[in-house]
Amino acid sequence: MNYHLNGSIPREIFKLPSHSWYLDLSYNSLSGPLPNEVGSLVNLNRLTLSGNRLSGKIPDNIQNCLVLEWLSLDNNLFEGSIPQSLKNIKGLGILNLAMNKFSGNIPEALGSIGYMKELYLSHNNLSGFIPLVLQNLTSLTRLDISFNNLQVEVPNEGVFRNITYLAVVGNINLCGGTPQLHLAPCSVSKNTEKIPKSLVISLVTAGAFLFSLSVILLIWTLSKKLRPSKNIFAQNSILDDHYKRIPYNALLRGTNEFSEVNLLGRGGYGAVYKCVLDTEERTLAVKVFNLGQSRYSKSFEAECQSMRRIRHRSLIKIITSCSTVNHQGEEFKALVFEFMPNGNLDGWLHPKSQESTTNNTLSLAQRLAIVVDIVDAVEYLHNYCQPLVIHCDIKPSNILLAEDMSARVGDFGISRILQENTIEGMQTSYSSTGIRGSIGYVAPEYGEGSAASTAGDIYSLGILLLEMFTGRSPIEGTFRDSLDLHRFVEDALQDRTFEIADPTMWLHGGQHDNTTSIRIQECLVSVFRLGISCSKQQPRDRALTRDAAAEMHTIRDTYLKFTGEHGAEREASTREIQNIVE
Template identity: 50%
Template sequence: MELSSLSIILDLSHNFLEGPLPLGVGNLVNLEELWLSGNKLSGEIPDTIGNCRVMEILLMDENTLQGSIPATLKDIKGLTQLNLSANNLNGSIPGTLASLTNLRELYLAHNNLSGTIPELLGNSTSLFRLDLSFNNLQGEVPKQAVFTNLTGLTIVGNNALCGGIPELHLPKCPSSSEGKSKKGMLRTIRIVIPTAGVLLLSLFVVWAGFLYRKSKTAPKKEIPPQFTETELPIVPYNDILKGTDGFSEANVLGKGRYGTVYRGTIENQAIAVAVKVFNLQVSGSYKSFQAECEALRRVRHCCLVKIVTCCSSIDHQGQDFRALVFEFMANGSLDRWIHSNFDSQNGQRALSLSQRLDIAVDIVDALDYLHNGCQPPVIHCDLKPSNILLNQDMRARGGHFGIARVLDEAISKQPMNSNSSIGIRGSIGYIAPEYGDGLAVSTYGDVFSLGITLIELFTGKSPTNVMFKDGISLHHYAEVAFPDKVMEIADANIWLREGPNTINDMRYITRIKECLSSVIQLGILCSKQLPIERLSMSNAAAEMHAIRDKHASTQQLSDVRSYQ
């Protein structure tokens, strides 16, 4: 930490660094960004950190740092982002942080912070992201600035908070007159009942009342408050443990970056559920859980996977436990149905053209709702076949909101550099090209992912297939084939669902080619390189409905002619 000439960025995140942060960190006086997230750093944050006066981004989340938040942070005047989440910090939140006039994002979640939220933070005009969730904060929530922005504020897991704007649905704070009244009653008791025996009795009553109030105001970790607004049932850890047979491997439905999904049941309910258990040892899993909670509490649509409840508790080893419980999707992910070897499958049949069209319509309806039916809009950020699930009737349901983002129009229009804290959102092959250039998350990023997904659904080719290299992509593959060779690139499994005579019916072939050409063209238009060249989601949804409806009507007409 003696590199005083070091500037721009020092990224040591997600390693195995241990021990306390050295005092020499204060010598990095020319450094603009310091990334120490996801290590095993311990001890207190040294006061010398305040010497880094030109620093703009300081990330020390997901360590085991202790002690209080140093007041010297106020000296870093250029600080725009501070992340101290998922540590063991205690004490109160310094009100002096409000003096950082450039501070835009402040993350202090999952610590042991106590006391009240500084009123001065409500006076900050620069702050638009504030996460204080899962601490031991109490008292009144301010009603100004970021505390009025429901998309930028997270305070769940602090059950002793009160007041704030009505949309937070917090209990009303006791008035000062009520406090004076209580003091007057105690003063009267001391005067009227002077005997020692009665005084001891009164003290006992006061003591018992204190314990009762403490038990009522102690933070509860069973379920975040945003879920109680929707009156979802509370599921404790033991029910999750029992319902998945102790997280048995036999019940595993799938594994992802941030956790494992199990098939399970809910006690006293004769329904199967999918339980997504987050691996909190993995960096970013807390944020993934919070992102899903934030997105899922806002969305309700028939083409999105329905959440049953969640569990935010402690396991039998005393460790934090997070899980989300969804309705069970009997037919698994769309990815499995596109890329299975159907010759060796027992009972599973390839998707027909009509089924694929219905699935495509469900997908665009889900995204159209997220973009245009939610206020503010929600960006999925990770649309792909493995995140699309199929129910018993083979209808698609959008799932996995682990990196979803509630769009803040004020900041979404601002360009982001490649070192943005938001980073590249999505999966390889489905990520919009502009995200790789550091541009802001937008609805057009989801449109790109939709285009790739549509092409994959009807060609059976994954964008990560080994055939796509040397500048050739799935988009380019479809673009070159359109319109004359769409039948050549169409998924051959489609024909497995058709009768032996239809393949030689020229009217049938013409109808199928017209349908496939329209869908492939839609996929190409949605996955253009530049966002401005892509369709809007509403236009894509309208076009997909028209394609499906036209195919259905011509198919009915063909069936009538065949019958005649």
């Protein structure tokens, strides 16, 4: 993410705690080499350094990042050969080295990374032939090798069966491949001259070995699936293997058999329980799905598909999934999340206690910080997550608060995944369930049958923002006929700002002088204007996600500057640093 950083990558980054798993320094002005210390981030799950001016070679000890799943070094000045050591990162799913100065051959070692799903090598100086072993990567769905100096025949098996012309364009010496590539046919003599006979024999031998191994694995997998199983352990088939597996019996004990005492809340798709495992001191949250109707099972699948793709500090972190049979012989599906000790935002905006105190309400500074967390999460889903995700149900009860009152966006049960592959995208987003947003927050166009869009999330975000700073729910009884929360704030924006603001915000501070009051009023006006801009009736009139996030950061930073809340400012800076590295 763009934090206007320049110079070399700070060495302090590589002294992060062992639990740091996400590092995004993309689209800054960083230069110099990638330090060898990158290998010390052994728990790193994703490294994104795209869009900088980094140069030199990729250090071999990057192989020490054994759990790395996503490596994006595109749009830099890296040079030299692609390191063979990448083959040791067995779980690497996305590798993006496009738009650099890499030279030499495409390493055959990449063919041993069995979990590789996407490989981008375009706009480099790579030469030689395309390794045949790449067509044996059964998980590989996207490959871009355009604009290099590659030559000889394009393979026509595996991912190469569906590869497009755009993925190979710019390599004038390539030939063969599938008909849709429109490449010249390869002559036998030309291939014989280009590829040594010993190399052909080696490749055929290697291919035969890999084919035999694939057959053995296929037979073993089928026999395992066909064998009747009474195992009641969590079958983590949807989430990746590095997620910790927790047995059903452990969840049963940790929730005291899912007792009401440990119930944290109920929703349309099931219930959430507090869980303390025997083997750990930390507390977890277990979301158990109601499988009485098929759409609830689809919700489980949809949430799994969304959660496996997203990595951001302000999104609820999933621990694992559990899909098995319970002690009563019934189908059981659950997701296990990190526990949020301060509950959800709805409980703070509308406390059940009749008496409002500093212990059950939020200050203005806290609300600003929470909104910044939320807009950062939404911006990530809309602009940076691959593939992009539309949440579809942004509301206070889906915003969870950590111990330090930082916010986490959760509940992706009806989210939509936007994919360039339209057919697959519709399947993974479960379009047959329809849009089921929440009354008061759902965008007006959804009621007219419009498809899910980022503008729909922005509408919900705008209503949420207005609710946070007025303390009024969009579905409360005072709103009827043509009056809604949007119109209520819009009508009172200029001359009744303090009147419509949530009075519980002022419980957290003393008396303000006239100058401070003016600054606070300016802050509230800016917040309300942003909320109004986001919640306009027509989607085309709403603020863009990127603009809403930038505006909210400006509002928060301006408030902290003029009110002199240095402690809050330091806390905000610390959280922004965490946002970069987590």
